[in-house]
Structure formats: C-alpha cells, structure tokens
Amino acid sequence: xxxxxxxxxxxxxxxxxxxxxxxxxxxxxxxxxxxxxxxxxxxxxxxxxxxxxxxxxxxxxxxxxxxxxxxxxxxxxxxxxxxxxxxxxxxxxxxxxxxxxxxxxxxxxxxxxxxxxxxxxxxxxxxxxxxxxxxxxxxx
Numbered sequence: 001x002x003x004x005x006x007x008x009x010x011x012x013x014x015x016x017x018x019x020x021x022x023x024x025x026x027x028x029x030x031x032x033x034x035x036x037x038x039x040x041x042x043x044x045x046x047x048x049x050x051x052x053x054x055x056x057x058x059x060x061x062x063x064x065x066x067x068x069x070x071x072x073x074x075x076x077x078x079x080x081x082x083x084x085x086x087x088x089x090x091x092x093x094x095x096x097x098x099x100x101x102x103x104x105x106x107x108x109x110x111x112x113x114x115x116x117x118x119x120x121x122x123x124x125x126x127x128x129x130x131x132x133x134x135x136x137x138x139x140x
Contacts, residue, residue, distance in 0.1 A: 025136070026041050027140070028043045028048045029043065029046070029063075029140075030046075030063045030139070030140060031048075031061070031063075031137050031138055031139050031140055032136075032137075032138050032140065033048070033050070033061075033133060033136050033137045033138070034132070034133065034136035035050060035133070036129040036132075036133065038052075038053040039051060039052055039053065039129070039133075046062055046063045046064045047060055047061070047062045047063075048060065048061045048062075050133060052125070052127045052129065056125055056126075056127055057123070057124060057125030057126055057127035057130060058122075058123075058124045058125060059121065059122070059123055059124075059130060059133055059134070060121070060122045060124075061119065061120070061121050061122075061137065062118075062119070062120045062121075062122075063117065063118070063119050064117070064118060065116060065117060065118075066113045066116050066117055066118045067116070068116060069113065070113065071093060071094060071095055071111060071112060071113040071118075072087065072089075072095060074111060074113055074118055075087035075094075075095035075096075075097060075109075075111045076095075078097070078109065078111065078120065079097040079099065079109075082097075082099040082109075083099060083100075084097045084098055084099030084109070085097045085098045085099070087111075090110065092112065093112060094110055094111055094112040095110070095111050096108065096109065096110045096111075097109055097111075101124060105124055105125055106124075107122050107123065107124040108122065108123050109121065109122040110122075121134065121137075
C-alpha cells in the first residue's frame with residue numbers, strides 16, 4: 001500500500017495548485033480526503049465521487065485491479081472506451097487523457113498503476129476547491 005500512497009501523492013501534485021476551506025475529512029475504503037463544505041461525497045464500489053455545490057464540477061477517484069495491464073495499456077484502454085484523447089505520459093509514471101462526458105463537458109483523467117492496482121482520478125468542470133481536494137487525498 002506504500003506505493004499506492006506515492007501514486008496518490010504524485011497524482012495530486014500533478015493536478016493541485018490553490019487553497020480553500022474544508023469542512024471535514026471523510027474516510028473511504030482505500031483513502032481519505034478533505035471534503036469542502038457544501039460538496040457531496042459518496043462511494044459506490046471502488047469509486048468515490050465528490051460533487052460541487054450546484055453540480056458545477058466533480059471529482060471521481062476510482063481504485064481497482066489493473067488485471068496485469070501496464071499503466072500505458074490501461075490508460076489507452078480507458079481513453080478508447082471513453083472516446084478520449086490519446087494518453088500522454090506524465091511525471092511519476094502516470095498517464096493523462098481528456099474526454100467529454102455525455103453532456104459534452106470535458107473531463108481530465110490521470111491514471112497510475114502499481115502492484116496490479118490502478119488509481120484513476122477524473123476531474124470534470126472547474127471549481128476553486130478542486131486543487132486542494134486533490135492535495136488532501138491520503139492512502140489508508
């Protein structure tokens with residue numbers, strides 16, 4: 001699980017930049033995260049979804065088995081399924097790609113694989129709290 005924590009830190013550093021006030025740390029199956037006041041948080045299987053007030057933006061964090069795939073192969077598979085851009089290598093050994101959701105809103109996913117487990121963080125829309133949410137993801 002130590003490498004999982006490193007992946008989360010790497011993903012957060014890639015995506016994070018500003019500050020905001022947070023209401024509470026919420027704990028989920030694989031990690032904890034600070035959830036800002038007014039945001040909704042829910043876990044369904046291996047996916048945690050955070051929804052901004054007024055549904056202006058969302059963050060989802062998926063953790064699941066990589067089924068023996070490399071980070072590049074899994075990112076390519078996910079991007080293809082979502083009809084997204086070609087994945088691009090990022091610092092820390094991850095891959096990033098963009099896609100549009102069913103409503104036509106652009107989302108950005110960042111994916112890492114270690115010990116046959118993947119973490120995929122997807123940000124949809126924009127909100128000033130998002131960078132700090134990403135900074136606070138902590139492995140259990």
